[in-house]
Amino acid sequence: MSDTDSASPTSQPPPKSEPPREFLVGSAPHMALGRSTPSVMFDVVLAMVPLLIAAIVLYRGWAVILTITTVAACLLTEAIFNACRKQSQSSLLDGSAIVTGMILAFSLPPKLPLYMAVIGGVVAIGLGKAVFGGLGQNLFNPAMVGRAFLMACFPVAMTTWAQPGDLATVGSVDAVTKATPLAAAKFGSDVVPITKDLFLGNVSGSLGEASALACLIGGIYLLLRGTANWRAPLGMLVAVVLFAGIAHQLAPDRYQGVLFYLNSGALMFGMFFIVTDYVGAPLTPIGRLLFGFGAGILVMIIRLFGGYPEGVMYSVLIMNALTPLIERWTVPEPFGGKVAAA
Amino acid sequence: MMIKPIRDRLYGRKFFPRGVQPPCRKEFTEREPIGMLIPKQELKVPLIQHIGAVCDALVKPREEVSFGQKIADADAPISAPIHASVTGKTGMATVAALPNGLRVPTIPITPAAEQENVVPANFLQQYMDRNWDSVEPNSYEPEAICEAIREGGVVGLGGATFPTHFKLKRSPDRPVDTVVLNGCECEPYLTSDHRLMVEAPEPIVVGLQLAVRAIGAQRAIIAIEHNKPDAIEIMRKVVKDRPNIEVAVCATKYPMGGERQLIPAVLGRIVPSAPKGLPLDVGVVMVNVATAHSIARAVVRNQPLTHRVVTVTGRGVAQPGNWLVPIGTIFSELIEACGGVTDRALKVLAGGPMMGPTVPNLNVPVTKGVGGITVMIEEETVHWKESPCIRCAKCVDFCPLHLSPTKIAHAVKFRDYFLANKYDMNACCECGCCSYICPANIPLAQYIRAGKLQWRLIQAQGQKS
Structure with missing residues (x-):
């Protein structure tokens, strides 16, 4: 278009000089690490793979079936609650239901009837998480809520432990059951296994707790990746070592040594996968140490003086309830001191 | 994540706890010698380029100004005069947007027609x-x-x-x-x-x-x-x-x-x-x-601050480089000297990607505080797709000032500025580590910045009433 055209008012709309190019605006920062909630959850799943392998070695197909059942139940419940709450189904992809399902499966007896496992999964996601408002809103560890529910409803099935390597079907008369090492130590009903078996996993117990070694591998992976914070596990470790050490010193014939309590039951599993759960634990650094420490003390109180041989579940649930209080106590002081009142 | 602090300690490097390690991406320009930009287009010289009082213009419109001449000053103790960064002719005083979005009084200066007179010979x-x-x-x-x-x-x-x-x-x-x-x-x-x-x-x-x-x-x-x-x-x-x-x-x-x-x-x-x-x-x-x-x-040497070194970088710029630029040069002219922005350019930042504000267009002057222009393309930057906080406490663990960014940000989100202040919102230096590290992609630093602004407004209102 020529200059004369643009000068005359009667011609077509004057040719606009190229409008200045516009760019996206936004507040800094403009870079991110690029991790996402699904990638964090996937990391946890990956860390649980050694446990799954150990479980498969010990219980063969049962391990896979139980895990798939609980994960499927969790995902399905999540989908149903999403539909009820008219939310998008995108939360199925964030991986948190898968993690909850896996942790639940690993905390159940290996040959638990599958319908019970389904109930556990439904309660875990439904009552443990969705009713509070979904991801990040729950007060209690969902998997532990599901397990506590099962413990209350099916106390016998939840304390019937298959012996590793026994392939008989559930409920058949020849199924061999065996006391867990902690029960053996507590009630004197069976021979207490040696610590090496506990560490490698050749003892009866719930699916994921058998092999302390597998938990250690998964846990160290989580710590090195920075996915799990080291403070809560450290607090728990210190509490258990102190408590068990003192108890053993005072009454060596009644209580086992520190290594026994560290390697038996769900302690290693709980230390790396349950107390490190983000949502139910305090945000503050000191709070997380306290959280782990409290859980460790409670575990040992339940183990040594309570009615149950194992107490990771209840101790974590109790500490979850204390989390808001702990957080309030331990608000960190800014680097450079509290801001002077304006 | 755990190896780097150990290595820093071994080599005796000074460091501070926490903080993040974003990719440096300095390879675009770290070997580019500083070049000299002599502007041809009109410059916009804002009358406030510092923290403190706005300067008053000392020149009239259409006045000839020479390089280094003081064109604005203020009596207030916290202020700094502003000098003509080129030889040329002033225009009508106007208002221009600074890179941070503030609209401030500005003197336009048209550089002299003879290129060699715009800045002294051999200035570089x-x-x-x-x-x-x-x-x-x-x-x-x-x-x-x-x-x-x-x-x-x-x-x-x-x-x-x-x-x-x-x-x-x-x-x-x-x-x-x-x-x-x-x-x-x-x-x-x-x-x-x-x-x-x-x-x-x-x-x-x-x-x-x-x-x-x-x-x-x-x-x-x-x-x-x-x-x-x-x-x-x-x-x-x-x-x-x-x-x-x-x-x-x-x-x-x-x-x-x-x-x-x-x-x-x-x-x-x-x-x-x-x-x-x-x-x-x-x-x-x-x-x-x-x-x-x-x-x-x-x-x-009695040489006033008329120029500064500006890095023009990012994948959205054709030829990244370091330039000695007269204060007041329009971004577009500087970026033209670097071959212009590419078609894929998405964001233009006055500064770097962690703290730099974005500019909506290139009609913004280089001020004393602008050390770089970063033009980012889609792949370099990030869209904040906020998802629920999973309380992973990464922001707490990486905050260099030991604050609880997620607590502050959520208080701001629900407009509870007093709660935010209880969590020491005003101690925040807005470095952006929390947003950078957050796996849930929550724009924490952005919330906190908004909260601090609101807090200042509340304080100002309180003083008025």
């Missing part, structure tokens, strides 16, 4: 002149130094733009013993300070000595991140026979160049929390390398 050589051996910093009186700095319009060029003469004024109740020269340039992409240290280290050291002299300090520390080995080497060579100046090698970490991180790292002193606390409270003053360079030029 003058600016980069390395022959400063004859200067004896202690022969200057402290008050004279401060006065010359004020007349030269020098402000903090690291981005804070606090008037330097006010910062370097001695105060009897808060004596200063150490001046820290900040050559960290921890912000990704930017290399203007780095190139200045490599190409003109002598004036920087002279400026540092003048600052030491003005404030009455005993020693100075030059802090440089270890990813600039050439700058470290050249600075060590320059300060070799100056016993009261040492070079401190710092870990490459963000935000290493923040005063609340760098001072603890090199001196072990903890600066009291913002907004009240200052490095002055622990006997330290921090000066950016570009500021030191300008101090030397203003005091020794």
